[in-house]
Amino acid sequence: MEKISGSQAIIRCLQEEGVKIIFGFPGGAVIDLFDALMDSDITNVLVRHEQGAVHAADGLARVTGEVGVALLTSGPGATNGVTAIATAYMDSIPMVILTGQVPTALIGNDAFQEVDIVGITRPCTKHNYLVKDAKDLVPTLREAFHIARTGRPGPVLVDLPKDIVAKMIDFPEKKPIRMQTYQPTYEPHPGQIEKACKQIIKAKNPVLYVGGGVILSNASEELTELARKLNIPVTMTLMGLGGFPGSDPLSMGMLGMHGSYTANMAVAHSDLLIAVGARFDDRVTGRLDAFAPHATIIHIDIDPTSISKNVKVDIPIVADCKHALNAMNTWFNTASDFNRDQVAASHEPWRATIDEWTKKHPMSYLDEGEIIKPQYVIEKLDELTHGDAIITTEVGQNQMWAAQFYKFNKPRQWATSGGLGTMGYGLPAAIGAKMAFPEKTVIDVAGDGSIQMNIQELATAKQYKCPVKIAILNNNYLGMVRQWQELFYNKRYAGTVMEVTPDFVLLAQAYGAVGLRATKKSEVEAVIKEALASNNTVIMDFVIAREECVFPMVPAGKATTEMLLV
């Protein structure tokens, strides 16, 4: 067999796994890998900061469902990636991160640009490896991809010492991967499915509580079928948005801290909560003992540790969401001793109660004439993109308004840092998404604070002719923290006033992008239209109502029924 270099073998592995684009930043320890990449058909996107590389790969992974790949150098290159790796880990995003490492002989010697990245990322990766023998390179890479994309997905890091990737090796044939210690459970237990279905038939006030697991397992169709068949209202977590069509009458929107009044009331009054691929996060549950206090809880999750972690579950189903929902749909389609239409009809009174809540407190905001309300901007984005754009966000108020007012009707059109809440996520993620789907409109909804955390990626967008649109909801504040200070800290705005903010229009121009600004409500539509029509990267700077708050809001530690409303 013809021998190839370790780095060539790694690139061949990437091709074998179907990788088309990788995001990276070079350095001494990875020159070999970059060199080998040059001879391949893989697009190598040079970012401007390693955090951007990993976020971009993450954005690509979220919108495509494929494994995102980033390539970073040793030492600072690797540590710069850590925030973004942790971001992907918290949201269970399939990724493989390749990091360079100093030659094996120098490991542990405090060599130049040496860091124990395997040690550092142990708690924020699904798994990680340091390859110390060249013959392990290919099997390790294959295993890394396998682990990243199966079970509950997550980022896997492979640390590659410089001497190892330089060695000449045989490229072993690909065989199916079977790991003794890692065998995620995909198929649900039929007994548990039957138990769950029977409980659903009995329920008067059922609610489907849907999380990111539905997106990750591509189970939207199965979920939609179940909800519609049995007339069960659906609420989604931040990560679950798009898992069920947002404009369907059964959708109650998002639940939790900034969820809709309807969704939170419905969960609080439900007698059956069907959690699908969600993890009962504190931002969803509020005060735990007041969360769904009357409900029997069914929980479908592929990760057994998610079940009964925060809330005691009555009917656990360890399985892939798609498989479990499929099994439930089949059960309802074939079981003979009940009338499906009758069950659906029996939920009508519950639907009526829910409609009352929506009528009483719909998702809304106060219009203030020519002052631009951020919610209005999102509504206009939704309208002018026909709800069809891929939306990424930064973190904070911008993120919540986007989640509340854009109607996500499809899975994988929404990429946001949910678990970790990483400011600076949106722009690189948008670039990753746009690289994956050049024909789609990709918009990063940002704040004036968070956009500055990875603003350097504008250059990446320009270099790769990646016309993402950035909508900055500019209030000259770190708005979400300011909101907490207004509500709970006597309006003491400690560290939240952005006294100096760049002129984003000029900044865009400095990067060769287009900068547009709206200061009046009547200008918003024209700005969005111009941005969407442009084939360039565009920053839209919307100067919004400065002290607008995100409502409804469940104060931290309160019951979800104790909402502050508009």
Add this chain to the structure above:
Amino acid sequence: MKHTISVLLQNKPGVLSRVTGLFSGRGFNIESLSVAETLEPTISCLTLVTRGDEAIIEQITKQLHKLIDVIKVTDISDSEYVEREMVLIRVKAEAQTRAEVLRVIDIFRGKVVDVSPKSYAVEVTGSASKVQAIIDILKPIGIQEIVRTGTIAMARASKK
């Protein structure tokens, strides 16, 4: 409640740190931990004593199982089991106490493994409570140094 958990894991660098990192990161406690190779040199057996209510122990076992390098997790205290710990104690043994120390060691079926003019080093094996008992008894005489292995445990074979 106290639980003794037995974990089979891949005998690879960094695996122990995944286990201990899990405990520190999630705020679980470790009372003792002991780890060594099994018959199969690529597999290690780790015995870990921890405390927590049912929900915490359930999380601990699930989280351990989730680690990619972990092969098997058994909460041994769920069934009948034998546990042993070994302790080495250097105890003061001067003219007036030497006989007394030997008597105590004898009662606990211990062994003297090192002798000096002023001390004995003693080896005692037993359950954690027996080990604690001899420590308590020797303490007034004067313990100079102590090293415990931590508990190891094994489920009892089925009686059928």
